[in-house]
Amino acid sequence: MTNRNMVKDAAPDLAVRPNTPPLPPMPAPEDSATPTTREEPTDSPHLNASLKREAPAPGTQGLSTKR
Structure with a gap:
């Protein structure tokens, strides 16, 4: 048997709010x-950091950018 004082009221139907303000347009x-973004630039020096850039060919390093 449940004590009626233990039961909580239904939660209000409010939209979920993020903890931080959205980032500015990039x-x-x-x-x-x-001045930040969650997306790596295409010419990032990190290994395959951008999904827009192709993976390095076998036997080559991915640390340099091709311009």
Whole structure:
């Protein structure tokens, strides 16, 4: 048997809110407070950081960018 004082009311039907404000559109202005993005640029020096860039050929390193 459940004690009626233990049962909580139904949660309000509110939309879920993010914890942080959304990032500015990219590229962000230079004076932006948050000049960041969650997407790596195509010419990133990291190994295959961008899905837009093809993987390096076998036997080659992926640390250099081809321009």
